[in-house]
Amino acid sequence: MMRFLPVSPRCLLIELRDLEATLALFDALADDPVAGVSETVPAARTLMIRTAPGVSADRDLALAILNRQPPPGTRPASRAVETVELPVTYDGQDLDDVARHMDLTVAEVAAAHQAVTWQVAFCGFAPGFAYMTCEDARFDLPRRPAPRTRIPAGSVALAGRFCGIYPQETPGGWQLIGHTRVPMWDLSRDPPALLRPGARVHFAKGGGAVHPVAVVPRSPARGLRVLASAFPILLQDRGRSGQAGQGVSASGALDQGALSRANRAVGNPAGAAAMEITLGPTRLLAEVPLTLALSGAAQAVVVHPDGCTAIPLGAAFALDAGDQVEIAPPARGMRSYLALRGGFDVAPVLGSASTDTLAHVGPPALAVGDALAPAHRPATAVTEPAPAPALPAPGDVVTLPVTLGPRTDWFTDEMVAQFLSQEWQVTAQSSRVGIRLAGEPVTRTDATELPSEGTETGAIQIPHSGQPVLFLADHPLTGGYPVIATLDPSALDLAGQIPPGARIRFAAAAPFAPILPEGRHDALS
Numbered sequence: 001m002m003r004f005l006p007v008s009p010r011c012l013l014i015e016l017r018d019l020e021a022t023l024a025l026f027d028a029l030a031d032d033p034v035a036g037v038s039e040t041v042p043a044a045r046t047l048m049i050r051t052a053p054g055v056s057a058d059r060d061l062a063l064a065i066l067n068r069q070p071p072p073g074t075r076p077a078s079r080a081v082e083t084v085e086l087p088v089t090y091d092g093q094d095l096d097d098v099a100r101h102m103d104l105t106v107a108e109v110a111a112a113h114q115a116v117t118w119q120v121a122f123c124g125f126a127p128g129f130a131y132m133t134c135e136d137a138r139f140d141l142p143r144r145p146a147p148r149t150r151i152p153a154g155s156v157a158l159a160g161r162f163c164g165i166y167p168q169e170t171p172g173g174w175q176l177i178g179h180t181r182v183p184m185w186d187l188s189r190d191p192p193a194l195l196r197p198g199a200r201v202h203f204a205k206g207g208g209a210v211h212p213v214a215v216v217p218r219s220p221a222r223g224l225r226v227l228a229s230a231f232p233i234l235l236q237d238r239g240r241s242g243q244a245g246q247g248v249s250a251s252g253a254l255d256q257g258a259l260s261r262a263n264r265a266v267g268n269p270a271g272a273a274a275m276e277i278t279l280g281p282t283r284l285l286a287e288v289p290l291t292l293a294l295s296g297a298a299q300a301v302v303v304h305p306d307g308c309t310a311i312p313l314g315a316a317f318a319l320d321a322g323d324q325v326e327i328a329p330p331a332r333g334m335r336s337y338l339a340l341r342g343g344f345d346v347a348p349v350l351g352s353a354s355t356d357t358l359a360h361v362g363p364p365a366l367a368v369g370d371a372l373a374p375a376h377r378p379a380t381a382v383t384e385p386a387p388a389p390a391l392p393a394p395g396d397v398v399t400l401p402v403t404l405g406p407r408t409d410w411f412t413d414e415m416v417a418q419f420l421s422q423e424w425q426v427t428a429q430s431s432r433v434g435i436r437l438a439g440e441p442v443t444r445t446d447a448t449e450l451p452s453e454g455t456e457t458g459a460i461q462i463p464h465s466g467q468p469v470l471f472l473a474d475h476p477l478t479g480g481y482p483v484i485a486t487l488d489p490s491a492l493d494l495a496g497q498i499p500p501g502a503r504i505r506f507a508a509a510a511p512f513a514p515i516l517p518e519g520r521h522d523a524l525s
Contacts, residue, residue, distance in 0.1 A: 002069065004062040004515035005406035007048070008486050011456050012057040012515060013406040014047040014065065019121055019133065022047060023076035025069060034064045041244045041454035042122045043478055044131070044160065048454030063517035082199050086165075087206040088113075088156050092176035094144070098158060101175075102138045109177065110205065112136065118163050118201040123193065123247040124454065124478035127359045128167030128185025130195035130247075131452060131478075137161070142449050143480055145464040147173035149429070154179045156203075159480060160449055165195075168360045171433065173463065173480065187349065187361075193247065224290060224340065225371035227324065228283040232365035234432075235344065235372075236337075238271035240352035240361075244477055250457070251356035251473050254432060254496025255335055258296035261386045262339035265293035265316045267379035273346055273353035274339040275366070279499075280329035284338075286319035290374060291341035293317070293382075294325075297333030297391055297497060301326045314385030316341070333391030333497035341382075345375040357432045358474040389494070394501030397423055400491045401507050402460065407450065407482035408512035411462070415442050416512070419484055423503040424468060430500060432474040434461075437504065441466025442484070455479045458487030458495070460506070470504075472496060 002025075003015040016022045026042045036055035041048040049065070051057050090110040092098075099106045116139075118132035125131075140161040148171060151157070155166045157174035166172060167184035184194050195201065226233060236259065239252025253259040253276060260270040280298055293316045294300045300311045303324040311317045319325065327336060346353045346363050355362035366372070392398045408416060424437035443466035455461065455478060459471045463481045470487065472495065485506060487495060498504065 002066065004065075004517065006403055006513070006515055007057070007406050007456050008403050008458065008489055010051045010053075010055065010057050010489070011486075012049050012062065013453065014049065016045055016047070019044055020076060023121070024074040025065075027077045028068045028070045029065065032068050034061065034068070036061065039242060039244055041124065041477065043124060043453040044121070044162070044451035046451075046453040048456070050456075057515075059515055059518045062515045066517050083202065084195060084199055085202045085204055086180050086182055088178045088180050088203045089206065090178040092156065092178045094175040095177050098141060098175050098177055101141050104138075112138065113163075113177065114203045114205065118203070120195050120197050120199045120201065121162075122197055123195075124244070124452070125164070125172075125247065125476045126167055126170055127247045127361055128193045128195070129164055130184070130193070130199070132163040132195070132201055133161055134163070139163070141175055142447070143173040143464075144175060147171050147463055147481075151176065152179065154181055154183075156180060160451055162452065168358075170358055170476070221345070221371045221373035222287045223345070223371055223373035224292075225285045225287055226282075226366050226368050227285050228281065228368060229277070229366075230280055230282065230329070231278040232367055233282070234276045234355040234357070234365050235273045235346055235363045236276040236354050237273040237352055239354050239473065240350050243350055244454075247477060248350060248361060249356060249359065249473070249475065249477050251352070251354040251359075251362065253337060253354075254473055255296055255337065255493045257493045258335070258337045258388070259339075261314050261388065262293045262295035262337040264383045265295070265314055265385060266291055266339050266341035267382045268339055268341065268343060268377075272339065272343050274337045275344075275372075277327060277336045277338060279334050280327050280336075282327040284325045284327075286321060286323045286325070287371065288321050288374070290319045291316055292319065292325070293339050294327070294336055295339075295388065296336035297330035298327045298336040299330075301328075312385060314388060316382045330391075332393040334499040335497055340374055341379050343375040343377045345373040356474050358476065391497045392494075392499065392502045394499050395503075397503045397505060398494065398498055399505045399507050400495060401488040401509065402485040403488065404485050404508045404510070404512035405483075406486075408484055410446075410450070410482040411442065411444060411484055415444070416484065418442055419468070420506055420508060423505055426498055426500050426502045426504060428500045432472055434472050434475055435470040435495065435498065435504075437468045437470065439467070442468070450480050450482050452478045452480045455483060456486055458489065458492055459483040460485045460487065470495065
């Protein structure tokens with residue numbers, strides 16, 4: 001059985017019978033690639049297919065994939081096998097609940113966890129997070145009713161017959177049974193991920209020795225120094241797309257249009273790294289002469305010996321050494337982008353200078369006292385300030401276009417109507433990972449668990465609480481709660497500017513319907 005489910009104009013989800021069939025199709029597509037496919041993300045029973053710009057995720061694409069389906073019973077290609085032994089201290093917050101689910105004592109849970117061989121099927125969620133499976137059906141466990149907002153790095157967790165180890169402190173909804181002190185992700189290691197697809201893992205009792213993750217200190221810099229900031233300042237560029245196979249999300253600026261306008265105003269390439277400033281107030285000091293441009297939500301004032309000068313939004317402006325830039329909290333929107341002519345001197349990580357706040361990949365956030373030096377890269381002529389779209393303020397209602405799918409059919413027609421008809425409040429718990437919404441809950445009575453699968457930027461996930469989460473650039477690559485709809489990519493910039501206190505309505509142009517390959521409808525069963 002194979003189903004093609006809509007995600008967005010350039011993304012679809014293929015649902016298959018089981019993990020073996022999923023990995024067999026993944027191998028077939030790797031051996032005979034489909035033209036226009038830019039990325040394939042494997043998961044427990046699905047493949048998420050992303051296409052290149054200009055290529056639609058439609059019936060023609062589905063047919064091309066269907067024609068590459070291997071015969072029934074085809075086993076996944078053999079992968080290099082390595083065995084890793086990991087020490088675990090069994091002290092997880094959910095250990096008692098897991099014991100009740102499995103009808104075992106806590107000691108018996110630990111013994112069973114150590115007795116089986118776990119094998120890495122695929123990677124996702126976050127860099128270094130490996131989905132390990134085993135033959136013991138007792139480990140087919142439900143997720144927590146609502147995800148935790150913070151799970152410590154090294155936590156060993158179970159859900160849906162998978163075991164995983166959180167490589168960094170992140171949100172998550174799996175059942176925590178213990179922790180290990182062995183790092184799962186270390187950029188000083190080659191490759192950075194300890195566990196890779198095909199690896200076999202044995203767990204043993206004990207926390208293990210600490211293996212510190214290498215931290216590269218930021219070298220002293222003279223350039224633009226942070227004097228005050230309400231929130232950490234991040235470096236963001238176009239993002240590191242194409243890294244999903246390593247469990248690394250794209251990240252990147254939440255408002256790509258504003259990033260582009262700031263860079264073009266100082267003659268940089270549109271996707272060059274710029275400072276992403278959240279709300280405000282922010283004050284910066286020029287230690288050397290610099291040319292900057294600010295775009296997005298806020299406006300700037302330059303403080304110099306002769307007084308203050310207001311800077312038009314989106315216009316290039318020059319600073320002498322000793323001048324300061326003051327950025328007040330914006331009245332509308334919430335993120336601003338400050339570009340430096342010639343760029344900032346920042347070392348890329350995995351091909352990008354973007355800071356992924358969930359995965360902790362990329363340059364560290366800038367705090368008070370930190371500075372970035374100019375890179376003096378080649379730049380072209382500056383452009384006139386480009387028109388910027390109007391941004392929402394707290395209390396405004398913003399309508400966002402969505403594609404229903406891929407898991408809309410996990411909800412009744414009444415639930416879908418409720419989701420689309422109401423105004424959802426943007427809460428203060430929102431971040432670059434996602435916008436957390438509050439409203440009349442969309443609560444399913446069916447407690448069936450969804451096997452972990454790929455999630456797209458803009459996915460609107462409905463956890464057991466019924467309160468949606470709209471995923472933004474730093475979202476986890478995979479998730480286990482059904483996605484009722486996915487934001488149209490054209491609305492992602494606007495979504496990244498919606499402040500807490502605003503409200504969102506979702507508008508779908510068409511009802512949910514699986515994608516049926518032209519001429520092969522009967523081949524899907």
